[in-house]
């Protein structure tokens with residue numbers, strides 16, 4: 001029996017893969033666009049939300065990425081970054097998320113004259129305000145930012161240095177984002193070596209638009225702590241003759257080393273990885289013992305929440321509360337938080353809530 005959305009909503013959840021510029025509230029877009037003189041494709045919040053979903057639903061990553069021109073246009077002033085980061089935390093908390101990492105690429109937010117550091121500090125302030133606002137509303141949430149470098153630009157090392165310099169400004173780690181095809185992880189090799197030298201963790205988008213070679217580079221050459229999406233690892237898994245699965249060497253390595261995959265089901269459907277939730281590789285990868293976590297990627301473009309993502313997975317694969325707990329612990333274990341902070345969240349917030357429903 002599939003879980004009811006209200007049950008999922010009430011349980012603590014962990015969001016590891018959520019783009020700050022992919023989760024802007026439609027009304028906030030309208031408000032800021034009016035102030036800065038940016039023209040949007042729709043004039044009211046509801047039709048604007050629909051426009052984003054439809055544009056992202058066209059089936060290709062390139063078209064999907066175009067929608068970000070509009071969100072990024074309203075995120076060029078410190079006060080706007082701060083507001084959007086605060087609302088990010090408030091919206092996650094309202095969905096029952098107790099730990100959230102907001103990833104974004106500071107290099108895309110300099111058109112209004114901000115420096116990279118000022119942009120990171122604006123997001124830090126917004127996240128901090130969001131945590132206070134949620135706490136005042138009786139919700140517990142811890143939020144961090146992940147600083148991303150765009151893989152098509154050649155600023156990887158500079159952005160890695162930025163992330164390290166601001167590790168006390170709620171920066172949990174680093175990521176590379178943008179077009180995966182043609183821009184493999186090894187292009188940003190010096191950024192990752194810098195992060196290794198300075199002990200800052202990182203995740204890498206891989207195995208979304210490109211396949212096994214990209215995942216292999218992220219894991220074996222760049223030693224990523226987690227993989228963004230990674231779902232094309234399914235290409236290294238084949239059905240055998242007797243209903244069993246043959247797991248290739250790379251897939252086995254990722255499974256056996258328990259490298260967490262940040263899976264974003266609706267986003268994957270929109271970019272053509274699977275036609276339906278039931279056909280998404282999630283079910284097979286879970287049966288095979290991969291360390292899976294669930295996230296939204298872009299709540300605006302996918303018109304989704306983490307509650308909805310789990311609702312889809314529960315209907316497709318019959319997941320119950322125990323499974324939701326398992327995926328939540330997978331995500332908490334992989335979070336870019338200190339060990340003691342993770343343990344406290346689990347002991348004080350996650351475990352008591354799941355114990356109540358069991």
Ligand SMILES: [Zn+2]
Nearest residue numbers: 019205228297
């Ligand atoms: Zn992403």
